Amino acid sequence: MIGKKVKNMSDNAIKNRCRGIRRVRLLVHGRVQGVGFRPEMYRRLTGLGCTGHIRNTPEGVRLEIEGREETVRHLIENFSDIIPPRARVDELCISELTPAGGTGFFIEASSPAGESLLPIPPDLATCNECERELSDPGDRRRGYAFNTCTCCGPRFTIATGIPFDRRTSAMESFPLCRECRSEFAAVADRRFHAQTMSCRACGPRLSFFYTGGGKNEPSTAPLAAEEAVDAAARLLEEGGTVAVKGAGGFHLACDASSDRAVGRIRTLKGRPHKPLGVMVEDAETAGCICRLGPGAGKVLGSERAPIVLLGKKDSGLLSGAIAPGLGRIGVMLPYTPLHRVLFDHPRTPPVLVMTSCNRSEEPIAIDSRAVAGRLADMVDGVLDHDRKIENRCDDSVVGMADGAPVVFRRSRGYVPEPVMLAHEAPPILAAGAMWKNTLTLTRGRRAYQSQHIGDVADADNAAFFEETFKRFSALLRIDPEAVACDMHPDYPTTAFAVRLAKERGLPLLRVQHHHAHILSALAEHSRPGPVIGVSMDGTGYGEDGNVWGGEFLVADLKGYRRRFHLKYVPMPGGERAVSEPYRMALSYLADAFGPLEGLKVMEAVAGELPLGRVCALIGRENLSPLSSSCGRLFDAVASLLGIRHRCTYEGQAACELEALAAGDVEGGYPYGLEGGEIAFSETIAGICDDISAGVTPPVISARFHNTVARVVIESCVRLRDEDGLETVALSGGVMQNKYLLERCLEGLHERGFSVLRPAQAPPNDGGISLGQAAHANAKLSVRDGGVPVARDLE
Ligand code: ZN
Ligand code: ZN
Ligand code: FE
Secondary structure, three states: OOEEEEOOOOHHHHHHHHOOEEEEEEEEEEEOOOOOHHHHHHHHHHHOOOEEEEEEEOOEEEEEEEEEHHHHHHHHHOHHHHOOOOOEEEEEEEEEEOOOOOOOEEEOOOOOOOOOOOOOOOOEOOOHHHHHHHOOOOOOOOOOOOOOEOOEEOOHHHEOOOOOOOOOEHHHHOOOOHHHHHHHHOOOOOOOOOOOOOOOOOOOOEEEEEOOOOOOOOOOOOEEHHHHHHHHHHHHHOOOOEEEEOOOOEEEEEEOOOHHHHHHHHHHHOOOOOOOOEEEOOHHHHHHHEEOOOOHHHHHOOOOOOEEEEEEOOOOOOOOOOOOOOOEEEEEOOOOHHHHHHHHOOOOOOEEEEEEOOOOOOOOOOOHHHHHOOOHHHOOEEEEEOOOOOOOOOOOEEEEEOOEEEEEEOOOOOOOOEEEOOOOOOOEEEOOOOOOEOOEEEEOOEEEEOOOOEOOOOHHHHHHHHHHHHHHHHHHOOOOOEEEEEOOOOOHHHHHHHHHHHHHOOOEEEEOHHHHHHHHHHHHOOOOOOEEEEEEEEEEEOOOOOEEEEEEEEEOOOOEEEEEEEOOEEOOOOOHHHHOHHHHHHHHHHHHHOHHHHHHHHHHHHOOOOHHHHHHHOOOOOOOOEEOOHHHHHHHHHHHOOOOOOOOOOOHHHHHHHHHOOOOOOOOOOOEEEOOEEEOHHHHHHHHHHHHOOOOHHHHHHHHHHHHHHHHHHHHHHHHHHHOOOEEEEEOHHHHOHHHHHHHHHHHHHOOOEEEOOOOOOOOHHHHHHHHHHHHHHHOOOOOOOOOOOOOOO
16 A cells, blocks of 8 residues: 655646646655666656656655646556555555656766665665576576566665665775676566666675685685585585574584584584574475474565574484474575575585574674684685675564464664654664664654664673764764663663763653564554553663562553553572573472472472572572563573573573473463462462373473463453453564464454554564664654654753
8 A cells, every 4th residue: 555645736836737748747755776676667668658757866756747637547556556566555656747848867976965765775686587587508697696676685784875775885996897788678578777787897796715624624715606616515515514604794614414514613603502594496395304393484585595493304404403402493494695605506505504603692784704704613614705895684583373473683674764653753772782782763653673783791882883873874974863672781782872861962851671672563564552561581671679579560652550460570690590590490390389398399300400599599689680581580481391401592491391381281270469469389280280180291381381472461351351452462572483473462452452463663672672663753753844842851
């Protein structure tokens, strides 16, 4: 559906309309740049005998079209039918002009001045036509690793300025050769005005070198073109590791079926268990290693080409070390021509590990010097090229729930597409939180969420956060006039926001973490609230200084009331309880049975752990902060079942507990909901009874999941009765749990709720900055051209 705005006509325009000639100016907002929009329009409009011109401007594409009255009317009415396949029109502004005559239709040079709205498209996976050329023996771009056209190829990752053009991208250093130039200029060519196009004669060049790791001596001179691909494929076949320069950074690749190669990557990356993403040759191979399920094939093969989390199958193509203890693996298809060329080589294994080339939790490497230097011990060879990565960007990660995608990590292929906020407001920087962080910049109603930055607890990521702010604001030309951040006083992002606000004299808004989670859902669904906000989460700073994370809020864009929450239990030893779930098991057992009895139960599960010492911490308030976190409850149950007592990555215990859950179990455990507090002592007691009775962990896990889903559903029903709200927004990191999310969706729909489910805004902390931005946008809204309203700011 395209929103259309029509301005009033001048008298002169009316007069000319009577003569059957009409001239209009169209301003087109949406994904209209870098997708072949202007050439397609040029072809259409010259074909219809119209005159006028088209140009990219920072506000969008601007067209002036003159032609016969019916032609112009028909064109406007059916505008969405004539745009190229990968374009998307959000808004079409139409104004009537006086016909000016003219002799033809022209594509004019881009104008850099003015306000920028959607200046840069996200990266687009190789299109079918370009893929076909890669394997066409008669095509001059056969096997060319940088083949792109008007509707595919790198965009955001190579952008240096706006509007997106060859001049404002890393392609600037590759002037078109004569042949490419004539394609670029030929109206009928599918590369007419393709900004990123190139060929072997003019374009970027592949190279390969050995680092000296493995059995090969370091290269004295790099190999080029076909030889480079051949060397990389051989190395992969032999079980070596190759750093492959992708769109937004280097991947570390190896044969996914080789236990030895995968084990080596894990050791050297310092990542013992966290699942590794894989890239498969084609969709058919994807179907061999995982269950595609409804809707998954479409997401996998989309132009965004994310990593999709799918149920693992036994295939012999995957080492058991890819995703130990988990039921799902992250799969993606080749999305650049370089990937395609690599897989087309007969020696390349059909499934490759393609994990970011970095040490655990560091930003992804974008520079071959870093790869060959600091990371050389994990890389045997480097498949490199000379097109610069301007904007570091990880692969996006998408889970599936109920046949629809839920974005877990919103990065390549999505960024920098904006979300429309509710109000016109001054530009805002929202700094996000701590884990899986992103930042958001707004201009007017548009919120641009940055690429995935990562855990800013890591010093390199904290630096990357500041760099992203600088680059992203320069690229989008947004100079924030207000700053939003989390309430947590110790987050580096909060410190940055405070400093920036102080330096520039800007208002600062501190947004409660779980309010921001709910607002990310409101923002992506363009809803103002109020809604029943369900935030089942790991860690978030509460207004009472406790650690919140199992919250039922009544929330709108401007504020919230905390209605229900999980009963507080101590986190013995504070933060350490996050990575050591047995501490939470002890705490929940102490809550259910008292400390002594709880200790006894836990000793039967894992007597080798320092349980007595940890148990002694429980009563000590200063060492054991109170928490209502749902994530910690999952941790406690995972440990109680003996699944995991210590984690090596965030959420590991909960993920393994989910992976174990049997699919066909209906029952649950009792729980308490009184005075706004939800208590799980009876749940814990029920689980202990089941364990004693010999009920298997898969059944107990399913019953526990069902219990949490019932808590969500019953709480929503109560809040509907008490507050009269029919809409529920689901968010928080625990909502990445497919089993839980699907049960909640089913139960809420059955009871007649309208549900705002997480889709493009991550339910984890990757969505926090968007929620913060939505709050600040509402607080600072400019009404009817008035001044910013910011009375209740600090
Ligand atoms: Zn293409
Ligand atoms: Zn060329
Ligand atoms: Fe959170």
